[in-house]
Amino acid sequence: MPYDVVELRQHFPALQGPTAYFDGPGGTQTPREVGAAVADTLTGPLSNRGLTADSQLRAERAVEQFRLAYADFLGAPPGGIVYGRSATQLTYDLSRTIAKTWRPGDEVVVSRLDHDCNVRPWVQAAAAAGATVRWIDFDPATSEVPADSVAAAITPRTRLVAVTGASNLIGTRPPVRAIADAAHAAGALVYVDGVHYAAHVFVDVAELGADLFVCSPYKLLGPHCGVLAAAPALLDSLDFDKLLPATDEVPERFELGTLPYEVMAGATAAVDFLAGIAPGGGDRRARLAASYAAIEEHESRLLQRLEDGLAALGDAVTLHSRAASRTPTLLLTFPGRKAWDAFQFLAGRDVLAPAGSFYAYEPFRRLAVDDEHGLRLGLAPYSDDDDITRALEGIAAWLDA
Missing domain, CATH: 3.90.1150.10 (Aspartate Aminotransferase, domain 1)
Structure with missing residues (x-):
């Protein structure tokens, strides 16, 4: 049709x-269905999560449905879906956590093509750890990422490569899979900023080769928040700072404080709205x-x-x-x-x-x-x-x- x-x-x-x-690259307009999901959840009944009262169960369902929706959206396991206030917040949190294992002589690779959300947190974390920062460049004349720049940036000392899925400034989609393969061959993690990419391209985190992938629902018809996807086992291996009484379970231990259930419901509604744009069946x-x-x-x-x-x-x-x-x-x-x-x-x-x-x-x-x-x-x-x-x-x- x-x-x-x-x-x-x-x-x-x-x-x-x-x-x-x-102005969609800065944040899209929002369909009525997303606003209704936010309002319906917020006006309740709604309490902190629990398994007794209806208001508690509604909060539980909002979290569960959010994880299932973004698992479907990103092709990732529900147990690896982390809610965040923004992609910037998630990236800062993850950079500080991952950098705990870095030592002088280690190298971190970032890209000249990226939004600063996927540059400065890694540069600052590297500086704190005494690690060296190396750069993947792009050609201003063509907007392309040269293969030799990738090859020169990634070495046996590389611990992490941070790269965008698509530039929010000029739209370039760099060869993420090739970059990820080179990083993995060096034993490095790959962190992909998919904020702009996910607004325009069907995402398959595994196919991209991303170990960690972040996106922002407000760039794809939803409310303001961020989403991180990773393998639960990888998240479980990270020494994340949290409050003492807070759960050690993944992914909950990466979500600091009480979650905004109404925002999560709106983010879920955005995925459902996107899934309904083209008529058809299937899951x-x-x-x-x-x-x-x-x-x-x-x-x-x-x-x-x-x-x-x-x-x-x-x-x-x-x-x-x-x-x-x-x-x-x-x-x-x-x-x-x-x-x-x-x-x-x-x-x-x-x-x-x-x-x-x-x-x-x-x-x-x-x-x-x-x-x-x-x-x-x-x-x-x-x-x-x-x-x-x-x-x-x-x-x-x-x-x-």
């Missing part, structure tokens, strides 16, 4: 307003696969329209998203003009395409653009042809102004 974006958009109250949203993971195939086809068609329209504007626009394999996310700069001015002009026309470096400190610096901001256009499952037309017309009008 054709992708019915008109029907899909009816589920999003925000999309009934005048704004065309291109939830099969339905997710079908939905993501449909989403990818829809977003790819819109991306082609957007790129063709930008190309028609000639040298007035510089496109920094050039990799052969990438998400529908474009970073633009405008020679001699300020991307921030373009952002404000477009916002005045109800087109939300933010300007900035978007916490992607290393890749933005590596691109060495003249402007301190880039304009980012990110597509989402609810983006439509009218959005593309309005963005292109708005950019053209600003350039002519």
Whole structure:
């Protein structure tokens, strides 16, 4: 069946307003069903987890359903699904824990392509442990990660490789499996930031070769939180700091304090909503696969329209998203003009395409653009042809102004 974006958009109250949203890489709009799940859980009855009162059982079910949903979403065991406040928080917690085993002479590999969430925690943990940091680079001219950069960065001393599944700035999808294979051959762990990747690509953690994989439901139609997936045995081997009375069980011992059951319910509802985008049967993971195939086809068609329209504007626009394999996310700069001015002009026309470096400190610096901001256009499952037309017309009008 054709992708019915008109029907899909009816589920999003925000999309009934005048704004065309291109800010999905920073956080998507949210369907009504997700908000209802949050409200229904929060208004209860709801108590701390337990096995006696109905309010306790509802909290238990919220946690269980969250783990099952993200196990299906990521292709990971439910016992390895960890809730976190954000991907940044989870990465800091894991970096400090894993670094307890590092010693001077050990090496940690990070990437110039990554959001700072998957760079600074590892750099700081390495510094505290006396470990050496090595870098995987990318080519600003092509947006690609050269194989020789990966080969040079990973050595027999490598203890961990942290790499993105997809750049939130320019969309590049680096060869994660090849990087993971090289890391594993050296005996190193692989930590994949899948925050931007999981918003656009069907995830299979094992197929990627990730030992630890983190994503953020608010980038894929859900509420603000983070999710970590790993093998339970790996989590069990980590010496995680926790309160003395708190459980030693995995994954609970990685979840500090009382969990926000209502947020977990909303995150579960986001997975169920995604699984229902493409009509079809099968279990939830099969339905997710079908939905993501449909989403990818829809977003790819819109991306082609957007790129063709930008190309028609000639040298007035510089496109920094050039990799052969990438998400529908474009970073633009405008020679001699300020991307921030373009952002404000477009916002005045109800087109939300933010300007900035978007916490992607290393890749933005590596691109060495003249402007301190880039304009980012990110597509989402609810983006439509009218959005593309309005963005292109708005950019053209600003350039002519």
